Amino acid sequence: MYEQVARVRDDVGMSPAPLYRQIADAVRMDISTGRLPPGSKLPSERELIDRFGAARGTVRAGLNVLITEGLITPAQGRGYQVQQHEVFTLDASRHENLLFSRPEDGDSFNNDVTQVGRTSSQELRVEVTEASAEAATRLEIPIGDRVVLRYCRYFVDETPWSIQATQYPWWLVNAHPRLADPVDVREGTTRYLADRGVKQVDFHDEWSTRMPTPDEARELQIGPGVPILVWVRTGYSPASQPLRRTVTVLRGDLSRVTYDIGDRKSSPHREAEGQ
Amino acid sequence: MYEQVARVRDDVGMSPAPLYRQIADAVRMDISTGRLPPGSKLPSERELIDRFGAARGTVRAGLNVLITEGLITPAQGRGYQVQQHEVFTLDASRHENLLFSRPEDGDSFNNDVTQVGRTSSQELRVEVTEASAEAATRLEIPIGDRVVLRYCRYFVDETPWSIQATQYPWWLVNAHPRLADPVDVREGTTRYLADRGVKQVDFHDEWSTRMPTPDEARELQIGPGVPILVWVRTGYSPASQPLRRTVTVLRGDLSRVTYDIGDRKSSPHREAEGQ
DNA sequence: TCGTCCAACTTGTTCAAACGAGTTGAACGA
DNA sequence: TCGTTCAACTCGTTTGAACAAGTTGGACGA
Incomplete structure (x- = not known):
């Protein structure tokens, strides 16, 4: 479903965002555009590791950003889920x-x-x-x-x-x-x-x-x-x-x-x- | 200044809190009791590594909890500082x-x-x-x-x-x-x-x-x-x-x-x- | 048919190592 | 005296590995 994403590392001039933040940004974009609607399940860490070619720690750092922003919730054994609120x-x-x-x-x-x-x-x-x-x-x-x-x-x-x-x-x-x-x-x-x-x-x-x-x-x-x-x-x-x-x-x-x-x-x- | 803290790992029965949370709790306690007043500098990661006998990643995980709670702020090259607000x-x-x-x-x-x-x-x-x-x-x-x-x-x-x-x-x-x-x-x-x-x-x-x-x-x-x-x-x-x-x-x-x-x-x- | 059990997932925790990058203060030279 | 340089500190990022622990669904047996 996902193609391998080219990693932006070797820019000249402006240093690129660190990889973990690129991951956070990508997933955040998926959420804000509705590709990942509230309540839906995120790709597993394993999938994100493959998609971004990153180590697990890096992927988790990225997801941690989104947790801190209150956008997703992790559940051991079940994966990550997009937050849904009823206000x-x-x-x-x-x-x-x-x-x-x-x-x-x-x-x-x-x-x-x-x-x-x-x-x-x-x-x-x-x-x-x-x-x-x-x-x-x-x-x-x-x-x-x-x-x-x-x-x-x-x-x-x-x-x-x-x-x-x-x-x-x-x-x-x-x-x-x-x-x-x-x-x-x-x-x-x-x-x-x-x-x-x-x-x-x-x-x-x-x-x-x-x-x-x-x-x-x-x-x-x-x-x-x-x-x-x-x-x-x-x-x-x-x-x-x-x-x-x-x-x-x-x-x-x-x-x-x-x-x-x-x-x-x-x-x-x-x-x-x-x- | 600090003695080596005995790590609580081998309890029987109730599983102990993970190490990174023990670290977070210890530092949070230091903050809430005033041992680390607002604006003061935290011990460096290096010191906490020695004090808790933990790996750097574990110490950082603990400090990250406190960052998420809004209690401390990190500054590259300068260390962590206890938040101080003027409301x-x-x-x-x-x-x-x-x-x-x-x-x-x-x-x-x-x-x-x-x-x-x-x-x-x-x-x-x-x-x-x-x-x-x-x-x-x-x-x-x-x-x-x-x-x-x-x-x-x-x-x-x-x-x-x-x-x-x-x-x-x-x-x-x-x-x-x-x-x-x-x-x-x-x-x-x-x-x-x-x-x-x-x-x-x-x-x-x-x-x-x-x-x-x-x-x-x-x-x-x-x-x-x-x-x-x-x-x-x-x-x-x-x-x-x-x-x-x-x-x-x-x-x-x-x-x-x-x-x-x-x-x-x-x-x-x-x-x-x-x- | 209906439980039980287990394999195969998921995330949680921890370690060790390496390099990058910002800050600071002391040593040094002009 | 004053500016420069640099060593030594700080945190920032990333990798790779291993094991623990929660969840799920399918295979299997009663």
Whole structure:
């Protein structure tokens, strides 16, 4: 199927790209042109060795570039595969607090998920710990003060989606003890608090991106080359008192986030698929 | 300085981590504990070879893990260095449209930059092109319609910071021709339009993250292991007519984004340094 | 027919060697 | 003193070999 590719080594003048990068470029081109569509299997290392007349190490160096770029995934015994993502959109400006909260909460994300025929599930863990310096600053409490930490990992079908850790100051937990219940608050913590007169009206959101730590990569089941989105939301009462601080780590390859700012209510945006 | 590390190979039962990952873990630990502070030089490959009794390829595989995680940067002839970032924060909810716009625009970002004693600069390029499918959808114009593309690369001091491409629909350019001027609009395009009665009051923002393409990596001068933030903002008139669409690509290692949502005006957040 | 087993694939890990190319600082000469 | 040169360091690229370990499908036997 492939003819032997003439190796570009003996140029005069400008030095050619190193062989491993030529390999990466060639395969990347095959991907971007659609010759290798998402989900398809790459030629095996053996085939690429023959095609480029390179050593195995060189071929692997080239493929490693594409792994780092998040374009392909290796699987021992099965070969390399072109990444395919199904992106879910999260409307952060309408989002109350928790991903996957109940539809009655008016949350848009769970709807997004279930409307596509997916099932969402979650693992919950609740602890009482001490506030870190960062959290204490945001929650405007002394460092080391007791807080309730509600830790949650969310799944779409079987795929880990995000990790979320919410810290509530102790004074709030005292008044509303179900926050410390190690079980799911059925109607959602935001609704629970709202029903008891504690309303979050303001948010401060902070976004950043980075590569996952090994722990995060394990929990989200992502390989190298996939960045994460880190979302830190602090919620405030009408009196500008911090009520909670939520740190959410989202898989970058599966997530898109939107904000609608201004007067328009429901945005009439068609879903434009991009890249 | 370092004693020979006993290699963990012959465990019974659970197979040990491969050597290259042991090396990565050891060095990562040195970084996270501060034994190797940001900006410091790593031991050379030679030293690590001796310390772990591994082949050079194995040591390089280990270091490659850390490069992919964005923790270190290699420099030919000079050794490896622990990454050090100076993060700049961009307040997207107060942000008018362009990064680095003039202080009179009330933009917070340029202030952030100059207040720290940095200088911001930019490269501008203006073209007339045809709207892509995506852009046309957002701008609510026919696909292939003429648009003005204002392309800009921003720098902090000498460091590339972000790449920004704004598309204006032709009907707007006709009415406000300076949008097509291949020179900097001194007072900022947002202000320019506002002064002429065209006010952007609503925004639709879309955020995602991914690894850069080779082109983006070159333009932003980022190495492997550094993700980018992609920000797509569509601006609307009070009549909900799309006025422009801006795609901004930000270096993930240097950027943090905030949104303040709700009634509170200026958020009294102290700058809490995290991570 | 239906499991089991195994051969033949796949990628994962590691070694050893060689040469190329960028950087640095010390020795040297003008 | 100052510039040049160069040795000795750094990482960059490539080869070839070997064995480990996961996957798959077909042959084979019950």
